[in-house]
Amino acid sequence: MSAQGVASQTGSGPEPPNTPLNQGRPHSARMYDYFLGGKDNYVADREAAAKVLTLWPGVMIAARTNRAWMHRAIRFLAAERGIRQFLDIGTGIPTRPNLHEIAQGIAPDARVVYVDNDPIVLAHAQALLKSSPEGRTAYVHGDITEPGNILASPDLTEVLDLSEPVALSLVSLLHFVPDEWGPYEIVQRLVDALAPGSFLVLSHITPDFDPEATQKTVQIYNKGGIPGKIRTRDEVERFFTGLELAEPGLEVPHRWRTDLAETDSQVETGDVTDEEVSFWAGVAQKS
Numbered sequence: 001m002s003a004q005g006v007a008s009q010t011g012s013g014p015e016p017p018n019t020p021l022n023q024g025r026p027h028s029a030r031m032y033d034y035f036l037g038g039k040d041n042y043v044a045d046r047e048a049a050a051k052v053l054t055l056w057p058g059v060m061i062a063a064r065t066n067r068a069w070m071h072r073a074i075r076f077l078a079a080e081r082g083i084r085q086f087l088d089i090g091t092g093i094p095t096r097p098n099l100h101e102i103a104q105g106i107a108p109d110a111r112v113v114y115v116d117n118d119p120i121v122l123a124h125a126q127a128l129l130k131s132s133p134e135g136r137t138a139y140v141h142g143d144i145t146e147p148g149n150i151l152a153s154p155d156l157t158e159v160l161d162l163s164e165p166v167a168l169s170l171v172s173l174l175h176f177v178p179d180e181w182g183p184y185e186i187v188q189r190l191v192d193a194l195a196p197g198s199f200l201v202l203s204h205i206t207p208d209f210d211p212e213a214t215q216k217t218v219q220i221y222n223k224g225g226i227p228g229k230i231r232t233r234d235e236v237e238r239f240f241t242g243l244e245l246a247e248p249g250l251e252v253p254h255r256w257r258t259d260l261a262e263t264d265s266q267v268e269t270g271d272v273t274d275e276e277v278s279f280w281a282g283v284a285q286k287s
Contacts, residue, residue, distance in 0.1 A: 024044055034046055055213050056216075058273070066277070070203070086113070148189070162195060168199065199286070
C-alpha cells in the first residue's frame with residue numbers, strides 16, 4: 001500500500017481511502033484492538049484472535065502491558081528529555097489515552113504525526129486529531145515499508161520539523177515486518193532522517209520466554225495473510241545499533257521505568273510474568 005498524506009488537525013479531517021476495509025480477512029491492528037478490549041474489529045479478526053488465545057493465553061495481558069509501557073515511554077520523553085515532536089508509525093485503532101494525549105498532558109505544545117496503513121484506522125482518525133490548542137496532530141495514511149513516502153508526506157512536514165529532535169515510535173510493529181522486507185534498513189532510513197537528539201521508541205514480540213506459544217501465534221497470523229517474524233533479544237537490540245539506550249536498557253516492558261506508571265495503566269506491572277508478556281522494549285537516543 002502506498003503512503004499518502006491525507007489529513008491535518010486544522011483541516012476538515014481525513015478523507016476515506018480507496019482501499020477496501022477487507023472485513024473478511026484478519027488484520028493485525030484490528031486484532032490488537034480486540035486484545036486491548038476494543039470494539040473496532042470484525043468476525044475474521046475475532047476468530048483469529050480466539051485461535052491466538054488458545055495458544056498464548058497471556059496475549060491480552062501482553063497487549064495491555066505493551067500499551068502501558070508506551071505511555072510510560074512517552075512520559076519519560078516529554079517530561080525528562082524535553083521531546084516535543086513525535087512520529088508514531090503503526091498507530092493502530094485509537095485507544096484512549098492516545099500518544100498525543102499523554103504527550104500534551106505534559107507539554108501542551110507537543111506535535112504528533114500518526115501513521116498507519118489500515119483504512120479502518122483512517123476511518124477513526126478524527127479521534128487522533130483532537131489536539132490541544134497549543135499543539136498539533138496529523139494523520140498520514142502510509143506504510144512502514146515505504147519510509148521515504150512517509151517522510152515526504154506534506155502532512156508530516158507541515159507538523160514536524162525534522163531538523164529538531166523527534167521521538168520515532170515503532171511500538172508492537174516490526175514483528176509484522178519479515179526479514180525479506182528489510183526491517184533493519186527501514187528503521188535505519190527513518191532514524192537517519194531525524195536530527196541528533198532524537199529517540200527511537202520500540203517494542204517487539206520475542207520467543208525468548210515462551211517459544212512454543214509465540215511461534216504458533218505467528219503461524220496463525222501467517223495463515224490469516226498477516227506476515228510476521230518474532231525476534232530474539234539480540235535481534236531486537238540490533239534495531240538500536242548506533243543509538244544509546246536509556247536506562248534500564250532493553251527490558252521486558254513491565255519492568256521498564258515503572259516509577260512512571262499512572263492510573264491509566266490497564267495492568268499492574270507487578271502482576272504479570274515474562275512468559276505472559278513475551279516482549280522486549282527500549283528507548284534509545286541518536287547522538
